[in-house]
Amino acid sequence: MQNHNLGYPRIGSQRELKKACEAYWTGKILLNELLETAKKIRTQNWQTQQTAGIELIPVNDFSFYDQVLDMSLLLGNIPDRYQPLRSTQSNLDLYFAMARGYQRDGYDLTAMEMTKWFDTNYHYIVPEFKKNQTFQVFGTKVFEEFAEAKNLGFNAKPVLIGAVSYLLLGKEKDKGFSKLDVIDQLLPVYIEILQKLQVQGAVWVQIDEPYLAMDLTDKERQVFVQVYTEIKKQVPQLKIILANYFDCYGDNLATALQLPLEVLHLDLVRCPSQLDDILTHKNLDSQILSLGIVDGRNIWKNDFEQSLQVIQKAVDKLGKERVWIAPSCSLLHSPYDLDFEQKLNPEIKQWLAFAKQKLNEVVTLTKLAKGEKTPELEKALQENIQAHQNRKTSTLIHNPKVKERLQGICEEDFSRQSSFVVRQALQKKRFKLPLFPTTTIGSFPQTTDVRQLRARWKKGELTQAQYEAEIEKATLEAISWQEEVGLDVLVHGEFERNDMVEYFGELLEGFAFTENGWVQSYGSRCVKPPIIFGDVARNKDLSVRWSSFAQKHTKKLMKGMLTGPVTILQWSFVRNDQARKETAFQIALAIRDEVIALEQAGIQVIQIDEPAIREGLPLGKKDWTTYLDWAVKAFRLAASGVKDETQIHTHMCYSEFNDIIEHIAAMDADVITIETSRSAMELLNAFTAFKYPNEIGPGVYDIHSPRVPSVAEIKQLLNKATEVLPLENIWVNPDCGLKTRRWEETKLALQNMVQAAQELREEVSAVKV
Numbered sequence: 001m002q003n004h005n006l007g008y009p010r011i012g013s014q015r016e017l018k019k020a021c022e023a024y025w026t027g028k029i030l031l032n033e034l035l036e037t038a039k040k041i042r043t044q045n046w047q048t049q050q051t052a053g054i055e056l057i058p059v060n061d062f063s064f065y066d067q068v069l070d071m072s073l074l075l076g077n078i079p080d081r082y083q084p085l086r087s088t089q090s091n092l093d094l095y096f097a098m099a100r101g102y103q104r105d106g107y108d109l110t111a112m113e114m115t116k117w118f119d120t121n122y123h124y125i126v127p128e129f130k131k132n133q134t135f136q137v138f139g140t141k142v143f144e145e146f147a148e149a150k151n152l153g154f155n156a157k158p159v160l161i162g163a164v165s166y167l168l169l170g171k172e173k174d175k176g177f178s179k180l181d182v183i184d185q186l187l188p189v190y191i192e193i194l195q196k197l198q199v200q201g202a203v204w205v206q207i208d209e210p211y212l213a214m215d216l217t218d219k220e221r222q223v224f225v226q227v228y229t230e231i232k233k234q235v236p237q238l239k240i241i242l243a244n245y246f247d248c249y250g251d252n253l254a255t256a257l258q259l260p261l262e263v264l265h266l267d268l269v270r271c272p273s274q275l276d277d278i279l280t281h282k283n284l285d286s287q288i289l290s291l292g293i294v295d296g297r298n299i300w301k302n303d304f305e306q307s308l309q310v311i312q313k314a315v316d317k318l319g320k321e322r323v324w325i326a327p328s329c330s331l332l333h334s335p336y337d338l339d340f341e342q343k344l345n346p347e348i349k350q351w352l353a354f355a356k357q358k359l360n361e362v363v364t365l366t367k368l369a370k371g372e373k374t375p376e377l378e379k380a381l382q383e384n385i386q387a388h389q390n391r392k393t394s395t396l397i398h399n400p401k402v403k404e405r406l407q408g409i410c411e412e413d414f415s416r417q418s419s420f421v422v423r424q425a426l427q428k429k430r431f432k433l434p435l436f437p438t439t440t441i442g443s444f445p446q447t448t449d450v451r452q453l454r455a456r457w458k459k460g461e462l463t464q465a466q467y468e469a470e471i472e473k474a475t476l477e478a479i480s481w482q483e484e485v486g487l488d489v490l491v492h493g494e495f496e497r498n499d500m501v502e503y504f505g506e507l508l509e510g511f512a513f514t515e516n517g518w519v520q521s522y523g524s525r526c527v528k529p530p531i532i533f534g535d536v537a538r539n540k541d542l543s544v545r546w547s548s549f550a551q552k553h554t555k556k557l558m559k560g561m562l563t564g565p566v567t568i569l570q571w572s573f574v575r576n577d578q579a580r581k582e583t584a585f586q587i588a589l590a591i592r593d594e595v596i597a598l599e600q601a602g603i604q605v606i607q608i609d610e611p612a613i614r615e616g617l618p619l620g621k622k623d624w625t626t627y628l629d630w631a632v633k634a635f636r637l638a639a640s641g642v643k644d645e646t647q648i649h650t651h652m653c654y655s656e657f658n659d660i661i662e663h664i665a666a667m668d669a670d671v672i673t674i675e676t677s678r679s680a681m682e683l684l685n686a687f688t689a690f691k692y693p694n695e696i697g698p699g700v701y702d703i704h705s706p707r708v709p710s711v712a713e714i715k716q717l718l719n720k721a722t723e724v725l726p727l728e729n730i731w732v733n734p735d736c737g738l739k740t741r742r743w744e745e746t747k748l749a750l751q752n753m754v755q756a757a758q759e760l761r762e763e764v765s766a767v768k769v
């Protein structure tokens with residue numbers, strides 16, 4: 001029996017890579033300094049894993065931006081628009097241009113599309129495929145990192161994204177071909193990469209095929225068989241660990257077991273039941289099973305007693321030689337190290353394990369399962385048992401009032417008083433907004449000034465009063481600026497928030513938060529997900545102070561701004577001792593009370609953001625309806641406590657809507673703002689095909705780019721919207737919040753947006769006359 005790890009966080013234990021990348025992008029450091037930082041992080045990560053006792057250590061899990069983009073570079077899959085940069089730039093600059101766009105030296109290249117990595121809050125760069133797509137071994141990163149690790153004496157295992165998943169993660173950019181057919185061009189190059197690694201001395205390689213957890217067609221399954229049969233034929237000596245995670249193999253199990261490879265990895269945290277299915281499957285031959293038993297997606301301590309039983313079951317059937325121990329997935333999704341947390345309640349802290357602690361869990365479980373007996377192991381086991389017993393009975397977790405209230409909710413709590421048609425009429429009368437009302441999604445630029453202010457306040461260098469006075473100043477400036485530009489529905493700007501989820505976590509009961517629990521979200525951007533450890537309650541106002549302050553300083557409508565229950569759930573580390581639905585409803589009740597409090601404080605328009613509704617979808621379609629039913633209900637529970645005249649908005653981004661549009665409609669928000677500009681309003685098709693009844697603000701420009709959209713461009717997008725939506729239902733807004741932007745471009749872009757709306761109004765009224 002042995003252990004291995006699937007991947008380690010790479011942003012740096014103190015976010016060194018984030019800081020170095022951002023410094024490099026703004027020209028504050030040179031390339032070699034960035035490369036040095038990266039090397040230090042890799043060495044440290046490998047050392048940490050080896051010291052912990054990990055036997056096979058992943059390499060090429062490091063990335064400067066994203067591992068899927070790394071694969072595109074390795075395969076020479078560089079979209080045509082970046083070709084001119086190939087000769088003039090270092091490969092890393094070319095890589096960053098693909099990730100972030102490039103506006104310099106006379107170039108205006110847009111970034112490649114970014115989307116969610118399965119059901120995580122990590123975003124990857126979507127590979128592009130064209131007709132007659134070709135590949136060649138271009139990137140050198142995996143070879144260099146493998147050599148680097150070997151030279152340092154680590155037992156290194158290269159990690160690659162599987163050829164099939166790589167194709168399925170991508171997008172056809174031309175018509176007239178299917179990305180699956182591209183496999184004939186891809187496979188020879190992929191095999192060449194494996195051969196090179198073997199020549200370099202690789203014995204094991206980990207190939208990630210997370211698409212094996214998704215619903216696949218027969219054709220797609222055939223491609224899996226074709227690819228791995230060919231790989232075995234061409235590189236017979238190289239031993240393959242096939243990793244699938246985030247869900248069951250499900251209907252793909254027979255296929256997975258049919259593939260000629262040495263180790264099959266299972267996520268036993270997300271899908272414990274599949275162990276029995278596999279152990280009794282007729283296709284199970286001589287493979288080793290890698291048991292993904294330590295949760296790579298959450299921060300709870302592993303339950304050793306329970307895990308040992310599971311491992312024993314596998315050992316009984318296969319023998320110790322054919323059982324490996326591992327985390328469920330890459331530890332990319334876990335924060336670095338619990339030891340950095342000095343302020344966490346010690347009672348809660350003893351229930352937790354971050355990436356570094358998870359390594360120890362993997363190692364300890366392997367030793368215990370092998371039957372090793374030492375005083376340290378016995379102590380580790382007893383401590384683990386103790387921590388779990390404490391968690392089961394802790395008074396911190398259970399709040400009878402919350403449980404009682406949840407028991408008492410009834411059907412009416414999920415519905416507004418009247419139907420949308422009635423509400424719309426009342427709201428139009430009350431607000432008297434012009435046609436195509438303009439608004440923004442909530443946040444304004446989180447400048448270094450604002451963040452430093454908060455950092456100083458948290459360190460105690462600023463008093464509460466000093467901090468609030470500065471935040472008031474920023475809010476007032478944003479208000480008067482919005483008035484000047486002529487926006488119709490204003491926002492307060494979210495300057496008081498570190499993050500749209502963490503901020504609420506800090507104010508609610510049942511949440512704990514960390515000082516350094518950073519997890520990469522995309523590129524250099526990180527989040528610190530709060531930890532939901534107990535029943536959730538709202539014992540104080542969450543946003544009333546800032547929304548009512550802002551409303552008092554303008555005659556215009558000030559939109560209240562809250563994060564919805566599903567998004568708070570999805571972007572937190574959630575408890576694993578009760579159903580997600582239960583937790584979502586508890587959060588929903590807290591948000592419901594805040595919505596009502598905002599209304600009582602005179603706020604007439606309230607936005608409840610739910611950008612993570614789509615991301616929460618289970619990977620297998622069979623589980624969709626169950627999830628969507630409770631997710632929609634959680635939103636409705638949060639939103640339905642107000643009068644008909646109060647207008648509820650919601651906002652979503654990074655989402656496809658076609659296959660869930662009826663559920664989006666069932667949320668019954670008066671207004672929904674969505675991201676649509678990057679797809680040039682394509683996303684609206686779902687809304688028009690379904691005849692989505694409520695008001696919609698299709699985003700008119702991409703906020704991820706500093707590029708300023710012209711008035712003509714915005715009007716063109718809006719004209720598309722007017723062709724398919726009733727005019728009186730259309731709002732005008734950007735794709736998402738503006739916190740990652742600078743004021744310079746924000747001001748110009750919003751001025752153009754308001755002007756576009758004004759021109760459109762005039763054109764429409766001219767037609768009417």
Ligand SMILES: Nc1nc2c(c(=O)[nH]1)N[C@@H](CNc1ccc(C(=O)N[C@@H](CCC(=O)N[C@@H](CCC(=O)N[C@@H](CCC(=O)O)C(=O)O)C(=O)O)C(=O)O)cc1)CN2
Nearest residue numbers: 121448451452454455498499500501521524525526527571
């Ligand atoms: N949770 C979450 N998930 C999300 C999103 C989101 O907004 N929130 N948006 C989508 C895209 N993802 C995003 C994720 C993060 C960021 C982002 O801007 N993150 C910031 C951190 C935000 C934050 O928590 N800031 C804190 C702490 C900031 C900090 O690092 N402070 C410095 C000091 C200040 C400085 O010099 O900058 C320090 O402590 O060292 C604050 O403002 O208080 C970053 O990585 O830079 C943006 C988008 C999808 N998923």
Ligand code: MET
Nearest residue numbers: 441442443609611737738
């Ligand atoms: C990721 S959705 C962001 C919504 C939030 N209100 C903001 O403007 O930042």
Ligand SMILES: [Zn+2]
Nearest residue numbers: 611653736737
């Ligand atoms: Zn958004």
